[in-house]
Amino acid sequence: MFEQCTIRGVQFVSARFLAPMAGYTHSAFRRLLGELGGCGALWTEMLDARQVIAEDFRKSPWVKRRPSDGFTFYQLMARAGDPLDRVLGLLAAQGVEAVDLNLACDAFSIRACEAGSSLFEDLAALARVARESRRHWPGLLTAKVRLGRQRPDWEIRFAERLRLLEDAGFDALVVHPRFFEDKFRRRARLELLPWVATQTRLPLIANGDLAGVESVAAHLPCLESASGIMIGRMAIVCPWLFACWDGAPREVDHAAVWGRLCDYVAEDFPAAAALRRVQMFTKYFAANFAFGHRFRVEIANAPNLEQARERAHEFFARSPQMLAHRTVAGL
Ligand SMILES: Cc1cc2nc3c(=O)[nH]c(=O)nc-3n(C[C@H](O)[C@H](O)[C@H](O)COP(=O)(O)O)c2cc1C
Structure with missing residues (x-):
C-alpha cells in the first residue's frame, strides 16, 4: 500500500509522508523520525516566507536539516507581495529540493496575513502567488489544500482553484478533505477524494484521520485515486509508525x-x-x-x-x- 510514487521524476520509495504540523515537525522531531526509520518524505512546519530570509540554516530548528532527515518539503506561508524570488532563491541556494505552499491553514493569525485559507479564497492573489512560486522555483512544488468554505457552490470554487494550481505548473496536491470551518471537528471526508481526482491531473496526496496501516486499508476504495498518503497527529504519537508499516510491530522503548x-x-x-x-x-x-x-x-x-x-x-x-x-x- 503506497509503496512508492513518482512526482515529477522524483521517485519516493515509500509514498507515506509526514504532515506539516506547526510546533511539532521541527528539526528535532525530524531527526527523531529519521532515526526511527523515517518515511517517504516529510514536511517542515509552516514557515513564514518573509522570515525564511532571516533564518540561519545551520542553527534554526525551523529550517535546519540533517542528512538523516530524508526528503524534506519546506512549507511556506506566503501572501501576494512576498519577495518570492528572494525566498525561493535562498531555499535553492541552501539545497532545498521541494517546496509546499500552505493554502489550508484557517487560523486567525494566518488569515490576517492574507495567507493560508485566505489566499486560497482570493483567486487573484492565489494566481499571483502560484505563478510567482513556479517562476522562481525549479524544484518540486506542491500545495496543501482543504475543501474551501462550506457554501452551496464550494465544488465549483474548489475545482476552479485546482485548475489554477495545475495551470500554474504545480506538481502535486496534498488534500485534507475538510472544510475550513470544520477545523478538526467531524471526520475528514476521504470519500470525496475520487471526485477530487476527476477535477485535476495532478497527483494527490491524501491526508486526514489516517492513523496507520489499518485505517488506510479501511479507506482503500477512497484512497485508490491518491498517489500517496500523509499522516500528521498519529505520527507524533508514534514516530516509528512509518517504519513499522509493513512488518510485525516492533518493540518500542x-x-x-x-x-x-x-x-x-x-x-x-x-x-x-x-x-x-x-x-x-x-x-x-x-x-x-x-x-x-x-x-x-x-x-x-x-x-x-x-x-x-x-x-x-x-x-x-x-x-x-x-x-x-x-x-x-x-x-
Ligand atoms: C497542531 C497542528 C499543527 C498543524 N500545523 C500545520 C501546518 O503548519 N501546516 C499545514 O499545512 N497543516 C498543519 N496542520 C494540519 C496537518 O498537516 C494535517 O492536515 C491534519 O492534522 C490532518 O491530518 P492527521 O489527521 O493525520 O493529523 C496542523 C495540525 C495540527 C493538529
Missing part, C-alpha cells in the same frame, strides 16, 4: 523515544522554547498510554526541562499500561 526527543529539542532550541516543545510533543505522545492524560499534565506543569525529565523518568519507571487502540480524536 517509549521512555527512550521520549528521552531522545527531549535531548534533540534541548540541542536545537533555547531552554524556554525547548520546554514548550517537549510539553507539546508529550500532549500527543501521552496518547500511547492508558492514563496518559496524567503524564501530559505532569509534563505540562513542569517548571523546566530538568523537572520534566524527572517526572517522565518516574512515569516510565511505573511501567505505564499501553493502549491497544490509540486515538488523536480531540487532540
Whole structure:
C-alpha cells in the first residue's frame, strides 16, 4: 500500500509522508523520525516566507536539516507581495529540493496575513502567488489544500482553484478533505477524494484521520485515486509508525523515544522554547498510554526541562499500561 510514487521524476520509495504540523515537525522531531526509520518524505512546519530570509540554516530548528532527515518539503506561508524570488532563491541556494505552499491553514493569525485559507479564497492573489512560486522555483512544488468554505457552490470554487494550481505548473496536491470551518471537528471526508481526482491531473496526496496501516486499508476504495498518503497527529504519537508499516510491530522503548526527543529539542532550541516543545510533543505522545492524560499534565506543569525529565523518568519507571487502540480524536 503506497509503496512508492513518482512526482515529477522524483521517485519516493515509500509514498507515506509526514504532515506539516506547526510546533511539532521541527528539526528535532525530524531527526527523531529519521532515526526511527523515517518515511517517504516529510514536511517542515509552516514557515513564514518573509522570515525564511532571516533564518540561519545551520542553527534554526525551523529550517535546519540533517542528512538523516530524508526528503524534506519546506512549507511556506506566503501572501501576494512576498519577495518570492528572494525566498525561493535562498531555499535553492541552501539545497532545498521541494517546496509546499500552505493554502489550508484557517487560523486567525494566518488569515490576517492574507495567507493560508485566505489566499486560497482570493483567486487573484492565489494566481499571483502560484505563478510567482513556479517562476522562481525549479524544484518540486506542491500545495496543501482543504475543501474551501462550506457554501452551496464550494465544488465549483474548489475545482476552479485546482485548475489554477495545475495551470500554474504545480506538481502535486496534498488534500485534507475538510472544510475550513470544520477545523478538526467531524471526520475528514476521504470519500470525496475520487471526485477530487476527476477535477485535476495532478497527483494527490491524501491526508486526514489516517492513523496507520489499518485505517488506510479501511479507506482503500477512497484512497485508490491518491498517489500517496500523509499522516500528521498519529505520527507524533508514534514516530516509528512509518517504519513499522509493513512488518510485525516492533518493540518500542517509549521512555527512550521520549528521552531522545527531549535531548534533540534541548540541542536545537533555547531552554524556554525547548520546554514548550517537549510539553507539546508529550500532549500527543501521552496518547500511547492508558492514563496518559496524567503524564501530559505532569509534563505540562513542569517548571523546566530538568523537572520534566524527572517526572517522565518516574512515569516510565511505573511501567505505564499501553493502549491497544490509540486515538488523536480531540487532540
Ligand atoms: C497542531 C497542528 C499543527 C498543524 N500545523 C500545520 C501546518 O503548519 N501546516 C499545514 O499545512 N497543516 C498543519 N496542520 C494540519 C496537518 O498537516 C494535517 O492536515 C491534519 O492534522 C490532518 O491530518 P492527521 O489527521 O493525520 O493529523 C496542523 C495540525 C495540527 C493538529
